[in-house]
Amino acid sequence: MNRESICQSLRTAGHDAALIDGGLRLRVTFQLGGRPIKLVHDFEKEILRVPKFDLEGGHGFGKLAHVLSDGNGHGGEVCIGDVASTSVNIECPERVYQDTVEEHVGLLRRLIEDPKYNRAELLREFEAHWAILCRAADGGPNELFVAWDGEESEGLQVRPPRAEPGVDLRNRPIALAGSLANNRRLDSVRGCARWGTRQTVGKAVALRLKNLEPAPDTLIDLVPWYLKAIDHVDATGARDLRRLNKKSSGLYWLVFSAPIPEGETMFAIRLHRSERGRLPISEEETARWSVTPYRVRSLARRSLVPRGGGSLDLGKKAVLLVGCGSVGSELALRLTSAGVGSLTLSDPDTLSEKNLYRHTLSAKDIGRLKTEALAGEIALRHPWAEVTHWPKRLQSLRDPAVLRSFDLVVIAIGVPTVERVFAEYCRTESVDVPVLSCWLEGYGIGGHAILALPGMKGCWLCAYVDPKTLGRGLASNLNFLAPDQVVMRNHGGCGTQFLPYSGIAASYTASVAADLAVRFLAGEVPTSSKVSWKGSETEAKRASLAVTWRHRHFAESLQILPLHDRDCDICGG
Amino acid sequence: MGIQTHFNKFRGKIKLGREDDAYKKARDRDDSIKRHVTKEFKDAGYPIVDDFIQGSLKTHTGIIPISGDYDIDRALVVDADTAPENPVTPKKKALEVLENRGFKNAKIKKPCVTADYAGDDLHIDLIIYKRSGDQHYLAVGKKNSDENNREWAIADPLGLMEWVVDFSDCDDDEAQDVRSQFYRLVRYVKRWRDEQFSETVGAKVFSIGLTVMVKQNLESSFSTEGASQDLEALRATVEAILDAGYFDEEEDGKYRVRVDLPVEPYRDIFYGSSLDTGTQLYNKLSRLKEQLRKAEALSDEREQCKILNELFGDDFEIPDSPNGGSKTAKATYLTPGFVRTSQGA
Numbered sequence A: 001m002n003r004e005s006i007c008q009s010l011r012t013a014g015h016d017a018a019l020i021d022g023g024l025r026l027r028v029t030f031q032l033g034g035r036p037i038k039l040v041h042d043f044e045k046e047i048l049r050v051p052k053f054d055l056e057g058g059h060g061f062g063k064l065a066h067v068l069s070d071g072n073g074h075g076g077e078v079c080i081g082d083v084a085s086t087s088v089n090i091e092c093p094e095r096v097y098q099d100t101v102e103e104h105v106g107l108l109r110r111l112i113e114d115p116k117y118n119r120a121e122l123l124r125e126f127e128a129h130w131a132i133l134c135r136a137a138d139g140g141p142n143e144l145f146v147a148w149d150g151e152e153s154e155g156l157q158v159r160p161p162r163a164e165p166g167v168d169l170r171n172r173p174i175a176l177a178g179s180l181a182n183n184r185r186l187d188s189v190r191g192c193a194r195w196g197t198r199q200t201v202g203k204a205v206a207l208r209l210k211n212l213e214p215a216p217d218t219l220i221d222l223v224p225w226y227l228k229a230i231d232h233v234d235a236t237g238a239r240d241l242r243r244l245n246k247k248s249s250g251l252y253w254l255v256f257s258a259p260i261p262e263g264e265t266m267f268a269i270r271l272h273r274s275e276r277g278r279l280p281i282s283e284e285e286t287a288r289w290s291v292t293p294y295r296v297r298s299l300a301r302r303s304l305v306p307r308g309g310g311s312l313d314l315g316k317k318a319v320l321l322v323g324c325g326s327v328g329s330e331l332a333l334r335l336t337s338a339g340v341g342s343l344t345l346s347d348p349d350t351l352s353e354k355n356l357y358r359h360t361l362s363a364k365d366i367g368r369l370k371t372e373a374l375a376g377e378i379a380l381r382h383p384w385a386e387v388t389h390w391p392k393r394l395q396s397l398r399d400p401a402v403l404r405s406f407d408l409v410v411i412a413i414g415v416p417t418v419e420r421v422f423a424e425y426c427r428t429e430s431v432d433v434p435v436l437s438c439w440l441e442g443y444g445i446g447g448h449a450i451l452a453l454p455g456m457k458g459c460w461l462c463a464y465v466d467p468k469t470l471g472r473g474l475a476s477n478l479n480f481l482a483p484d485q486v487v488m489r490n491h492g493g494c495g496t497q498f499l500p501y502s503g504i505a506a507s508y509t510a511s512v513a514a515d516l517a518v519r520f521l522a523g524e525v526p527t528s529s530k531v532s533w534k535g536s537e538t539e540a541k542r543a544s545l546a547v548t549w550r551h552r553h554f555a556e557s558l559q560i561l562p563l564h565d566r567d568c569d570i571c572g573g
Numbered sequence B: 001m002g003i004q005t006h007f008n009k010f011r012g013k014i015k016l017g018r019e020d021d022a023y024k025k026a027r028d029r030d031d032s033i034k035r036h037v038t039k040e041f042k043d044a045g046y047p048i049v050d051d052f053i054q055g056s057l058k059t060h061t062g063i064i065p066i067s068g069d070y071d072i073d074r075a076l077v078v079d080a081d082t083a084p085e086n087p088v089t090p091k092k093k094a095l096e097v098l099e100n101r102g103f104k105n106a107k108i109k110k111p112c113v114t115a116d117y118a119g120d121d122l123h124i125d126l127i128i129y130k131r132s133g134d135q136h137y138l139a140v141g142k143k144n145s146d147e148n149n150r151e152w153a154i155a156d157p158l159g160l161m162e163w164v165v166d167f168s169d170c171d172d173d174e175a176q177d178v179r180s181q182f183y184r185l186v187r188y189v190k191r192w193r194d195e196q197f198s199e200t201v202g203a204k205v206f207s208i209g210l211t212v213m214v215k216q217n218l219e220s221s222f223s224t225e226g227a228s229q230d231l232e233a234l235r236a237t238v239e240a241i242l243d244a245g246y247f248d249e250e251e252d253g254k255y256r257v258r259v260d261l262p263v264e265p266y267r268d269i270f271y272g273s274s275l276d277t278g279t280q281l282y283n284k285l286s287r288l289k290e291q292l293r294k295a296e297a298l299s300d301e302r303e304q305c306k307i308l309n310e311l312f313g314d315d316f317e318i319p320d321s322p323n324g325g326s327k328t329a330k331a332t333y334l335t336p337g338f339v340r341t342s343q344g345a
């Protein structure tokens, strides 16, 4: 990388560029609103990202968005967007610097010339500015885990860890909003944090702000900023503040939530002093308090679920999942990870050592009911899902009232006969509940899911129309392995047969089934549908197994296709 | 149900196999004549060394005739060393047998000896070959043909039948399905011929000619699951036949049809056929194509069946309800008590 050449190319492009500090740094100066603006870049050994430029302080334009100060002045690193996903033309450093400088100049011009835009951007990145403030404070990084939905002000308990600060939840301070104190969905989080062994310390309140000012630039500005901010709390919050202003404590925690453009943000302030006193809410009262900013790491449903790619709308959906084997257990996790709020697991089986490797559960759960162990696993991973478990088989679930209480029944048992009995029951008793059945085939050849919606063409039997006779068949017409072959392996005699397939096959099958289920629950699948994934026939060939016509011709893996078959005797043409 | 179910029913009604009851009397009669001819030939000094059924019964493409007689094409083979030099000699011998057995209209045609057995609706063709090694020679000549009009002509009757049933260029796993669809299409086309042509012209639209055209232009069609789609297959095959160059427009709107045998002696199956035969075949095939396209575009099964009924006759039934009727009647399993599947979870 030739620094001279980079500098020269910038000059040629009309910039006022100079190498400074013996060529270690590059400075680009330009005029905005009649004032000089200086961008400084520290050269790095090689180009691994878009070059970073710092805006030198004292530019006189006040606080600017996308300029991340060190918490002590107006200058700081300019952020022109996501760095990791930008692919840089390393063969042509001159172009890289030229384009980077132009991007910086463009951004700064817009921020300075359009104060409204600057303010909106400052609010949008409130969390980043607040984090800088937290790092600058004594004892940083100052983080508080908070379980509060942030919708309105309410009481709060804060419990610091008993042990020294550390990396996991046991060693982090945690705050729990009053409305969630007894919510079972947070049991797993409370367990991980050893909440029950901790003591509530100080007085705390969760405050909803109706609007928000950009974060203070420096710690010195924090107190006046705080005093202004509390003017904007909602009515409940104002009452809580007045109440705390009459109490006495040496430690107060204030956790805030506030609207920002396109979302919400949370942050916290800790007020502390050696002797007890009332919560300071005016300038004179704050005098002898040390006021510390804290970042909030939200455990709220409405931040965790969307951040993890789940849908908040699915929180209201209730799904019954029958079968918690390799496919079912993975499917359960996929459903709750998508945001499904209520999941009932049904399976009478216990976990065996034989299930390990292709099951999501682990050796610590051997001998336990799969449903119960899985419910615990889900609670840890997706704390906002409510999971119930029943040790029942599909045939025992033939109860219209029970079935109708679900938005969807998912069957992952891989037993076509019982599924047929169940489908026949739902049809003859007019149990109008949507049913999704899924199964895989052995030898990595593929897996399938069918969704039958009541009162609509496309039923379970549509997936069983025999392509040769066009009558009812016994093996699904979705299958990739031809029927009536010996596919089970048997190592120990009768009762020990098993279908050979891998955890990957189970996982794929669970994924296509979960995708179909989630799209249906989200209202994206209005008709009875089917979906398959097709694997390689290598293993099947090795086992001398014949594949079906469908396997040879199927090219629609993962695509959601209509389930209806014109030759189904139930649905008709 | 889909339209394929109706094709399956239709095929069930028109299909004729060598073992079918409808054919049993004709077969018995055929066996007895064969025994009789065998004895006569032996006494005459050219014993029969081989015999076989030729034609559609052998190639799974036989159909029940809508009027007229059951056809039997019986090939009789004598050894080239003992065969008389004059190919008409054994044909005369065969004619005698048929006449003595009470057949009507027995006569020697150029490639065979033919007769009707009125009581049994039987029409029999005796085709006589001599064989030298693997090579067959057909006894060609009429009763009074002179030397210039009679010969032992090179032929490959077994090769032709093998060619018809040969699907070795298909994927092994699918050859059986493709072949079955081919058999069905040939049957459909033959029944279509019987319905659409007058008896006289229809007799000149030879089955073997139709079979060769269908085979050479077969466009099989199956759903992703492997269910047959005979309507699509037939439409596409007819389109391909019309584009295959069999029809030569000799005059404005007048066509000569030419289809060469795919085996020795590679002669034109329709050799000597009239412009009228070619033209009728061309026009009727074109109409078949249009009507099949029309049926394919419809979604109402009864409307589809109406078109197909008009093309194929009353054996292609029109259901009572628009969606094919018999919704509940079909809740039966055409499969055994249980089937092992590859399904698990």
Ligand SMILES: [Zn+2]
Binding pocket: A457, A458, A459, A460, A461, A462, A463, A564, A565, A568, A569, A570, A571, A572
């Ligand atoms: Zn159906």
